[in-house]
Amino acid sequence: MNPRKSIHTFRILLAAGLFSAALPTLAEEPIQPIDPVKDINLAEVELGKKLYFDPRLSKSGFISCNSCHNLSMGGTDNLKTSIGHNWQQGPINAPTVLNSSLNVAQFWDGRATDLKEQAGGPIANPKEMAFSHTLTIEILESIPEYVMEFKQVFGSDEINIDSVTEAIAEFEKTLVTPNSRFDQWLLGNKNAITEQELAGYELFKNSGCVACHNGPAVGGTSFQKMGIVEPYQTKNDAIGLAGVTGKDADRFKFKVPTLRNVEMTYPYFHDGEAETLTEAVDIMGRLQLGRKFSDEENAKIVAFLKTLTGQQPAFMLPILPPSTDETRPPVPFD
Amino acid sequence: MNPRKSIHTFRILLAAGLFSAALPTLAEEPIQPIDPVKDINLAEVELGKKLYFDPRLSKSGFISCNSCHNLSMGGTDNLKTSIGHNWQQGPINAPTVLNSSLNVAQFWDGRATDLKEQAGGPIANPKEMAFSHTLTIEILESIPEYVMEFKQVFGSDEINIDSVTEAIAEFEKTLVTPNSRFDQWLLGNKNAITEQELAGYELFKNSGCVACHNGPAVGGTSFQKMGIVEPYQTKNDAIGLAGVTGKDADRFKFKVPTLRNVEMTYPYFHDGEAETLTEAVDIMGRLQLGRKFSDEENAKIVAFLKTLTGQQPAFMLPILPPSTDETRPPVPFD
Numbered sequence: 155m156n157p158r159k160s161i162h163t164f165r166i167l168l169a170a171g172l173f174s175a176a177l178p179t180l181a182e183e184p185i186q187p188i189d190p191v192k193d194i195n196l197a198e199v200e201l202g203k204k205l206y207f208d209p210r211l212s213k214s215g216f217i218s219c220n221s222c223h224n225l226s227m228g229g230t231d232n233l234k235t236s237i238g239h240n241w242q243q244g245p246i247n248a249p250t251v252l253n254s255s256l257n258v259a260q261f262w263d264g265r266a267t268d269l270k271e272q273a274g275g276p277i278a279n280p281k282e283m284a285f286s287h288t289l290t291i292e293i294l295e296s297i298p299e300y301v302m303e304f305k306q307v308f309g310s311d312e313i314n315i316d317s318v319t320e321a322i323a324e325f326e327k328t329l330v331t332p333n334s335r336f337d338q339w340l341l342g343n344k345n346a347i348t349e350q351e352l353a354g355y356e357l358f359k360n361s362g363c364v365a366c367h368n369g370p371a372v373g374g375t376s377f378q379k380m381g382i383v384e385p386y387q388t389k390n391d392a393i394g395l396a397g398v399t400g401k402d403a404d405r406f407k408f409k410v411p412t413l414r415n416v417e418m419t420y421p422y423f424h425d426g427e428a429e430t431l432t433e434a435v436d437i438m439g440r441l442q443l444g445r446k447f448s449d450e451e452n453a454k455i456v457a458f459l460k461t462l463t464g465q466q467p468a469f470m471l472p473i474l475p476p477s478t479d480e481t482r483p484p485v486p487f488d
Numbered sequence: 489m490n491p492r493k494s495i496h497t498f499r500i501l502l503a504a505g506l507f508s509a510a511l512p513t514l515a516e517e518p519i520q521p522i523d524p525v526k527d528i529n530l531a532e533v534e535l536g537k538k539l540y541f542d543p544r545l546s547k548s549g550f551i552s553c554n555s556c557h558n559l560s561m562g563g564t565d566n567l568k569t570s571i572g573h574n575w576q577q578g579p580i581n582a583p584t585v586l587n588s589s590l591n592v593a594q595f596w597d598g599r600a601t602d603l604k605e606q607a608g609g610p611i612a613n614p615k616e617m618a619f620s621h622t623l624t625i626e627i628l629e630s631i632p633e634y635v636m637e638f639k640q641v642f643g644s645d646e647i648n649i650d651s652v653t654e655a656i657a658e659f660e661k662t663l664v665t666p667n668s669r670f671d672q673w674l675l676g677n678k679n680a681i682t683e684q685e686l687a688g689y690e691l692f693k694n695s696g697c698v699a700c701h702n703g704p705a706v707g708g709t710s711f712q713k714m715g716i717v718e719p720y721q722t723k724n725d726a727i728g729l730a731g732v733t734g735k736d737a738d739r740f741k742f743k744v745p746t747l748r749n750v751e752m753t754y755p756y757f758h759d760g761e762a763e764t765l766t767e768a769v770d771i772m773g774r775l776q777l778g779r780k781f782s783d784e785e786n787a788k789i790v791a792f793l794k795t796l797t798g799q800q801p802a803f804m805l806p807i808l809p810p811s812t813d814e815t816r817p818p819v820p821f822d
Contacts, residue, residue, distance in 0.1 A: 167641075207560050209558075209561075210760070212678055214567075214571065215565070215567055215568065216555075216564060216571050219567070223552075224543075226541050226542075226805060226806055226807055226808045227543075228810070231549070232547055233548075233551065233818060233820055237548065237550050237820055245821075366577065417810055418810045420572075420811065429817055430813045431813075432813065466807045467805070468804055468805075469804065469805060470802055470803065470804060471559055471802075471803060471804070471805050473560055473800045474560045474561050475560075476752045477566065477754065479763075479764045479766065480766075484566070484567060486567055486577075487577050
């Protein structure tokens, strides 16, 4: 936009009352708008997108990254805990892949420092895709279209797990969800959210939720103990950060999940035991803040949380290059 | 295109030698080009696309139509037999959904007369999605965005299995794959296929493959016995058409599969036991035609078959409306 046109637009918006006199100053708010994707390697993204959807990265040929981090469904599977190879029950709720590039670390216990490190995990996990990095490479190398694309993207005839996870991570970096109604409000459009939603946001701030759920992802920036004021009762065995640090003080500390698109990422908590946002808000209030929200307060916060649903990933369903006579067939049934 | 421009284009193409003097006359060929989609209800298609990708149509919340008829993978799962609820092994190879609107009937044994009737099957099959039509409707009715979309599409406040399967079938009608290299050749571009591929087509015709694999789908028009000249050896229990007609003469008669996109729809046959096209062509030659193709002949036919890969479905990954507090949660583990 040229500067003159921009000033003109601003005057029109002012005249239309679209900007409040008391504009919230971004720096003052504990939540910031999500930045749209800027610096990205598009060739890696396109390759990574195929890999993300390719079930040949699993032993069965049936499970892809998208099976449990389904991009039609908020980047989750909407199950308490996931279904893995041979219908094994996963140990923990699958966190959303949406905006995961904004997380301080990956997995609930933060055992992977970044998306690239994360991407290698499920492929080789016997309870998830149950495959191996070596076999994954063998599969990809048997498919000429993959070989050619890896060569174009990475400039090498060799495919290795490093390039595979690099490409998947680059694709995942595109999975941010800017432009939610709340972000529009943050950016100055006071009509983007309702009074009730705004009241919910005020309550969310005043009652202390933002202490942990802050930043552009409204979470994802720290590890916190599940059950501070009251202990959290669960049958789930996960011990959280302690499994990574070995420190007893880190038991039941989990990465604070992002609340972006939280309307789509049910059920909630690391054990997936909270089925509704109402339930999750109630439990968080009591266990983390020592505060029992009234029904009305709860409804306000839930209304605010629903304004965090942003623009979902928009891309063509990728078409995967076919296997060849040399490709090892999947082994769904042992 | 206006007529004058069209004539002009034709002259240019003639001058460039893109049309052969000895154009094949379409009517003379046993295979016809696939028609692009013409008469379609786009509103139904968009709704049906969501339903096709929605795993909430299964008991587990994990299996959608796209799980076994994966549109990234030629409309199949590329497994010998599919994986169903609780990782049950399916009884038969999942046929491709691509161009299935051109089939004389649906399923290998033709037990569904059309796509609409087919669509209801897997939802309620305890070995597949293991759900029920009643529960499917209950789920959809708990999601306001679905209720609204059904109302817009069908003009009724009530969702029923009839409208669900109607929408899925309408979406599936869009899954045709025109414009393969072979179709370009059929339409007059003699350079669209190589000499070897053309020789393969001639052999395909002369040796009798076209007796069953004909029409726009290169199959799908009749039921034939698997193993005519020699019996087919298989551990698979499927008896084919006889299960529908009750006639002993229909034992081991299966719907002739389409060969469109056959490069992508491995493994082959109703039991999925042929892993490669080379193997499938060899077995078909011996068992159905009493002819042992030489390696060279086999390679020619395989080369021809690979020209049948058409334009794959091209659409944005659908985003599904989220469940609500009223939506019954899935039951992945009993």
